[in-house]
Amino acid sequence: MRQYVAPTVTVDGVVLRLLGEQLEVLLVRREQSPFKGEWALPGSYVSRSETTTQALQRTLHAKAGLDAQQLTFTEQLYTFDTPAMQDPRGHAVSVIYFVLGRGLQPAAGKGESPTFFPVDALPHLAYQHNDVVWHTLERLKGKITYTNIMFALLPSRFTFRQLQTGYQAILGRALDKRNFRKKILELHLIEPTASFDKKSAHRPARLYRFKKQSLESLTRNFD
Amino acid sequence: MRQYVAPTVTVDGVVLRLLGEQLEVLLVRREQSPFKGEWALPGSYVSRSETTTQALQRTLHAKAGLDAQQLTFTEQLYTFDTPAMQDPRGHAVSVIYFVLGRGLQPAAGKGESPTFFPVDALPHLAYQHNDVVWHTLERLKGKITYTNIMFALLPSRFTFRQLQTGYQAILGRALDKRNFRKKILELHLIEPTASFDKKSAHRPARLYRFKKQSLESLTRNFD
DNA sequence: ACAAAAGTGTTAAGAATACACCCATGT
DNA sequence: ACATGGGTGTATTCTTAACACTTTTGT
Numbered sequence: 001m002r003q004y005v006a007p008t009v010t011v012d013g014v015v016l017r018l019l020g021e022q023l024e025v026l027l028v029r030r031e032q033s034p035f036k037g038e039w040a041l042p043g044s045y046v047s048r049s050e051t052t053t054q055a056l057q058r059t060l061h062a063k064a065g066l067d068a069q070q071l072t073f074t075e076q077l078y079t080f081d082t083p084a085m086q087d088p089r090g091h092a093v094s095v096i097y098f099v100l101g102r103g104l105q106p107a108a109g110k111g112e113s114p115t116f117f118p119v120d121a122l123p124h125l126a127y128q129h130n131d132v133v134w135h136t137l138e139r140l141k142g143k144i145t146y147t148n149i150m151f152a153l154l155p156s157r158f159t160f161r162q163l164q165t166g167y168q169a170i171l172g173r174a175l176d177k178r179n180f181r182k183k184i185l186e187l188h189l190i191e192p193t194a195s196f197d198k199k200s201a202h203r204p205a206r207l208y209r210f211k212k213q214s215l216e217s218l219t220r221n222f223d
Numbered sequence: 224m225r226q227y228v229a230p231t232v233t234v235d236g237v238v239l240r241l242l243g244e245q246l247e248v249l250l251v252r253r254e255q256s257p258f259k260g261e262w263a264l265p266g267s268y269v270s271r272s273e274t275t276t277q278a279l280q281r282t283l284h285a286k287a288g289l290d291a292q293q294l295t296f297t298e299q300l301y302t303f304d305t306p307a308m309q310d311p312r313g314h315a316v317s318v319i320y321f322v323l324g325r326g327l328q329p330a331a332g333k334g335e336s337p338t339f340f341p342v343d344a345l346p347h348l349a350y351q352h353n354d355v356v357w358h359t360l361e362r363l364k365g366k367i368t369y370t371n372i373m374f375a376l377l378p379s380r381f382t383f384r385q386l387q388t389g390y391q392a393i394l395g396r397a398l399d400k401r402n403f404r405k406k407i408l409e410l411h412l413i414e415p416t417a418s419f420d421k422k423s424a425h426r427p428a429r430l431y432r433f434k435k436q437s438l439e440s441l442t443r444n445f446d
Numbered sequence: 447a448c449a450a451a452a453g454t455g456t457t458a459a460g461a462a463t464a465c466a467c468c469c470a471t472g473t
Numbered sequence: 474a475c476a477t478g479g480g481t482g483t484a485t486t487c488t489t490a491a492c493a494c495t496t497t498t499g500t
Binding site: 382383384400401404405423424425426427428429 | 476477478479480481482
């Protein structure tokens with residue numbers, strides 16, 4: 001049998017968080033060639049002794065201090081296949097993951113300045129990472145219509161306003177308050193808790209929680 | 224920097240054709256270990272000098288005599304990441320592609336007995352390939368509702384009956400003839416040609432063609 | 447009493463579904 | 474003339490979208 005030399009395998013993560021009314025993505029400033037000094041998605045090489053998801057966790061921990069427990073959803077997005085001529089590292093196969101978390105904070109003082117940027121105000125990114133982020137956002141827009149994926153972005157208890165704001169941030173458009181409540185309640189995604197959000201100078205809002213803390217497909221679509 | 228040994232990279236294809244009222248998938252009988260003698264999706268190793276899509280084309284040509292020109296649609300499906308312990312070859316990263324073609328015929332006499340099997344009557348497959356086929360079919364079901372992907376499975380000119388039969392084979396359920404025509408025409412996916420299918424002992428059916436021979440997203444969903 | 451956000455129903459338009467008969471051709 | 478699949482329209486149900494006021498709290 002012919003002898004094959006394997007391409008290099010790398011892994012990158014598109015890590016998203018919801019902060020206020022903004023959806024934000026984690027970037028690092030590269031300290032090594034290629035693209036030294038440019039912003040990029042966090043990533044690294046995958047060695048033979050680890051799976052791509054293990055390599056991803058190792059990378060997010062090393063570069064941004066994020067722990068696997070804080071990451072409430074991980075899904076493979078796409079695998080890029082860079083011909084040797086277009087990548088200074090030679091032929092590389094990059095497996096990209098889509099990662100969501102709740103209230104993520106990058107650890108200060110880590111080497112590559114891990115920073116969350118609002119998705120509608122990204123700097124220029126190394127590789128084709130601007131496109132990768134765009135595709136990720138499209139995927140999230142799709143998934144939000146037929147799954148309970150918002151559970152991965154919101155705190156465990158939240159108000160209807162927070163939920164609607166999250167949907168609006170992801171879909172990029174305003175939703176009607178009454179229709180939104182009606183639709184969400186019909187989907188039986190969430191349930192009321194006994195408590196209220198009392199931290200504001202107005203009528204307290206009831207807190208809700210997701211019934212399931214893992215991905216489920218809806219029987220009917222939202223929207 | 225730490226030294227990494229790259230995992231092995233392989234590529235596999237889920238090649239589908241529409242024959243009569245059946246959707247069929249291409250399988251080969253493995254001649255090498257692991258899983259020698261079992262049916263599996265056609266695949267092979269990817270070397271550093273080729274991309275995964277090039278490796279896929281090389282494989283489909285070598286194992287089943289299929290030519291890139293006959294393959295009307297190719298899309299990446301998923302990348303499996305087999306930890307070293309579960310795969311006799313050690314840690315392998317397998318990039319799986321979803322491939323559609325029109326009137327595909329595997330070349331007889333090629334080594335690994337390339338054979339199309341109806342998707343609802345598959346033998347047991349090596350690796351996790353039965354699951355892979357299942358996921359592929361779900362993907363196709365999804366895509367058929369919001370794209371013109373049927374163009375890749377039907378001949379360039381076809382009757383409404385062929386079109387409806389194709390949709391039914393993919394969706395796995397019967398559709399109402401009148402509603403189907405109405406819906407398809409509203410989507411402006413296809414256009415009538417001047418000719419008719421005269422090869423039958425009954426009223427000739429008008430032949431239609433797809434307006435676009437490349438993937439397009441529909442503005443409104445089918446179904 | 448005022449400011450601020452919470453909470454609540456109805457109507458109209460559009461989309462999806464169910465359903466049965468006549469038409470054109472070959473044998 | 475008959476067998477076979479081709480081709481066509483309407484009525485009903487369900488889903489989506491538009492829209493404004495009252496309630497509850499803190500200051």
